[in-house]
Amino acid sequence: MLRGVPEGTTTVQFKLKDRDAPRYNHGGSKRLKISGDGQLPFGVFKYKSPCPPGEVHTYEWTATARKGGKVLAKATAVRKYPE
Template sequence: MASLDVSFDWHGTSACSTKSPAFVISNIPADTASLRFKMVDLDVPTYNHGGGMIDYSGSSEIPAGAFSYKGPCPPSGSHDYRFTVTALNADGSLILGKGEETQAFPPK
């Protein structure tokens, strides 16, 4: 399984937004057909923020708003959020790669 390099940018993301941030992902395997995104609030891991799935077009840049999810909405202060990105084959049965990045929101 490949190790994906994942980065994302909260720029333009407001609290409680359902618009996903922009991502840059590298080391995506050639046979990747879709990318699955999942976000976890590391300060409240039981809250389900969900994520999304997109068809992979061959670009390492995933624009803001590519999928809808329950965005960061910390009740007070800043929380740490981790996105995990999984590269899947055409029928979604095989994980080809995985990577993650953690950032605080609002950014510190």
Template structure:
């Protein structure tokens, strides 16, 4: 009888901890983008974590990492967002323009910031320009 009680307690503890059922992991934030010439790219961000107030974007040239391409901020409410070509209003954005005939790899990084400006998630994607 003692063993049956122990097994019953163990089962209840497993169920309480979630061990008795499969739980889906939270969606990881992801970003994809398409070039729009030298304007800010068309961008899709999915898996935006709860508590995100602003998405902060930055463009980085892998062949010229010190060049300041800049980026911009985008207010968000929801789990995903699609930003059209040129839809990211950024006064300091300088789009891709490697010297001809070079092709560079550009990384478009997005950080999800909470209302206090603290980062809570980051994602990035890389594309060549020109393609």
């Protein structure tokens, strides 16, 4: 369940980025339609989990909320893996 989604949001897009290997595509989602209850169906986005080759990398999740083509908000979370 998503929380803190701006009022009026019609789609949310997720992206996972490896800051130490930015060209490696970890995936995420296309723009996902969101219902009023903040629920997303199971399996709507795909990503390759963090798996740095024998070292610690910094990963960043980004969620972008939109209403039509207008970005309403963008949130990021950053964490090193493995810690």
